[in-house]
Amino acid sequence: MSDEFDQNPDNNYSPFWPLLILIIGLLGWSGYQVYATNSQRVVFNEQFQSAIPTIQQAQTVSNQYVALMKDLVDTAQKDPAAAQIVKDAVRAGLIQIHPNATNSTAPPAAPASTP
Numbered sequence: 317m318s319d320e321f322d323q324n325p326d327n328n329y330s331p332f333w334p335l336l337i338l339i340i341g342l343l344g345w346s347g348y349q350v351y352a353t354n355s356q357r358v359v360f361n362e363q364f365q366s367a368i369p370t371i372q373q374a375q376t377v378s379n380q381y382v383a384l385m386k387d388l389v390d391t392a393q394k395d396p397a398a399a400q401i402v403k404d405a406v407r408a409g410l411i412q413i414h415p416n417a418t419n420s421t422a423p424p425a426a427p428a429s430t431p
Contacts, residue, residue, distance in 0.1 A: 385411045 389411075392399040405411045 389413060 385405075388398055388405075389402055392402040402411070402413070406413060
């Protein structure tokens, strides 16, 4: 049966039209992807610009919290009530105390000698 199609002189198949349709479809799809990505970028930038005051406020509150906790830890060395608050806050996971090696009274370690 395929011999009938091969022997017909009127059967001039050209891949031009299917390839043209495919290329136009791919170009259209790529253009839409670029448009959608750009639209998302614009919306993201608008949301980020509107969130900047909130981010700055959160950073300010965080810095104040850190300063308050440092002051509380310093006060805890002299006041037993503050020491109990620090102890409870550490147990609850609200603060973490890391000893600072630069504030110690011990002299710095000697550098290692190389032979």
